[in-house]
Amino acid sequence: MIYFDNAATTKISENVLEEMMPYLKENYGNASSIYSLGQKSRAAIENSRIKIAEILKIKPSEIYFTSSGSESDNWAIKDILNKKEKNHIISSRIEHPAVLNSLKYVESKGIDVTLLSVDEFGNVNLDELKNSINDKTGLISIMFANNEIGTVEPVYEISKIARENNILFHTDAVQAIGNVKFNLKDLDVDMMSISGHKLGAPKGIGILYIKDGTEINSFIHGGSQERDRRASTENVASIVGIARAISDASENIDENIEYTKDLRDYFLEKLLNVDGIILNGPIENRLPGNINISLKGVKPQTMVRYLDMFDICVSQGSACAAGSIEPSYVLSAIGRSEELALSMIRISLNHNNTKEECDFVFDKILRGMKKFKK
Ligand SMILES: Cc1ncc(COP(=O)(O)O)c(C=O)c1O
Structure with missing residues (x-):
């Protein structure tokens, strides 16, 4: 083959699989249980969070484990519906469907959406971006790298423009992680979507990075997991897996x-x-x-x-x-x-x-x- x-x-890497196995077999406790079996799961989750935070140069508290890149994108985009004063989003025509269809949804609920055009190589035009900003703009969402043609967008410049205008910036980094060298101290964004299965972790595990202080409501309602912001019993093995995958990718x-x-x-x-x-x-x-x-x-x-x-x-x-x-x-x-x-x-x-x-x-x-x- x-x-x-x-x-x-991608294929799950041997390292990732090996590190996940104990959490699929003997350490199956619910991380919210206070007995030792549960606490092993809790420790595995929090150690994974610390490991990823060190690599991305962020705080562990800024990492939210989700079910996928798609969920992370949905969360980052749809939160605009909770912002009364801000009802305008700027994005691009070549985003992944997880972003584009979330945008369609919020548009159907009354949000204004501007989709920037791109040049022959897929790069968004920064002047068009600046000219599209208005008093109501609450979010800029531009992908880090495109999944079809591989264009790496000028996210550092976009982040600067977002900062100067006091607008939240979300980037979909699903294709970038492991393929482009970056950390979140230098690349100053408010939210970033990541998915495990593009770099040797299993399908069905993602991350939404949310910078401390960013106003955002919880997306999945239920229990108090992920500091009350993302309910659902944690997918411990996959969390361990994505941490190992990110760690291996960053090492090499x-x-x-x-x-x-x-x-x-x-x-x-x-x-x-x-x-x-x-x-x-x-x-x-x-x-x-x-x-x-x-x-x-x-x-x-x-x-x-x-x-x-x-x-x-x-x-x-x-x-x-x-x-x-x-x-x-x-x-x-x-x-x-x-x-x-x-x-x-x-x-x-x-x-x-x-x-x-x-x-x-x-x-x-x-x-x-x-x-x-x-
Ligand atoms: C750029 C981009 N964003 C989001 C996704 C969705 O990620 P997931 O498959 O984890 O939902 C993909 C997957 O193809 C992608 O390439």
């Missing part, structure tokens, strides 16, 4: 980024020499493992199924939109024609992939192009 779809999800971040970038550039050079293969998205400021290409005259579903016959996994677009045959809204936003937008595949590499795998997949893509090109 050649797994080239790491932006959709320089090597991993360099390795993955080299691999991507090696593969990309081969691909772009082929007639009819076109790169979508930026050359610079791109996620290290992201390759988004249009295969002129080839239906992506056909190519994805063909590669699957050789046990190769790539994406026919972003995984979440994979069921639809609409052209990708991200490619439309960067100005790609419908023809190119409808012939795009996404390959997302990580540090577990190799040059030999790239060579093998390249050969199969070439064969596929010859076979299916119209």
Whole structure:
């Protein structure tokens, strides 16, 4: 099996699995129980929080464990409904559906939403951002890195603009964590969404970072978990897992980024020499493992199924939109024609992939192009 779809999800790492196992087997206590079995779970959660906080250079109390990146995005966006004076959000046209559909929801409840356009590489325009701010703007939500074309947005500059205008800034860092080096002391944001399954932790665990002092209501109502802000019996094993995944990623971040970038550039050079293969998205400021290409005259579903016959996994677009045959809204936003937008595949590499795998997949893509090109 050649797994080239790491932006959709990743394999759970052996380290993560090993560290989680005791909390799935013998240490199954509820973290709210006061006997020892429960307190082992409590300690595991709080140690995980401390571990992640140290890496991100924040306080443990600023970390809220959620069920996913999607939940974190929903929480950060929908809280605008609790703010009477502030009824305007600025975001971008290429956000993940977890943000875009949360925005649609708040819009249906009377919130004004401005979606910034992006240039041909997927970067938001900072002047447009500044010009969109008004007295009612309560939140700016711009993703750290795009899941389809890998654009890394100018989040440091956006954070400065948000600060100067006294506006909350949320960023969806689901694709960035582990792939871009950052900490939250330097990147001053109010809220950040993270998901575990993109970096070797299981699916179904996320984080919303909420800077101390940020006014935000609880999202899931119920018990008093997560300091009364996010009810539900804690998912101890997955919390331990995401902490280990973030810790491993941060320990090896320089090597991993360099390795993955080299691999991507090696593969990309081969691909772009082929007639009819076109790169979508930026050359610079791109996620290290992201390759988004249009295969002129080839239906992506056909190519994805063909590669699957050789046990190769790539994406026919972003995984979440994979069921639809609409052209990708991200490619439309960067100005790609419908023809190119409808012939795009996404390959997302990580540090577990190799040059030999790239060579093998390249050969199969070439064969596929010859076979299916119209
Ligand atoms: C940028 C981005 N945000 C949010 C999500 C949703 O995360 P989760 O799958 O944990 O709900 C994804 C997942 O693909 C993503 O790529």
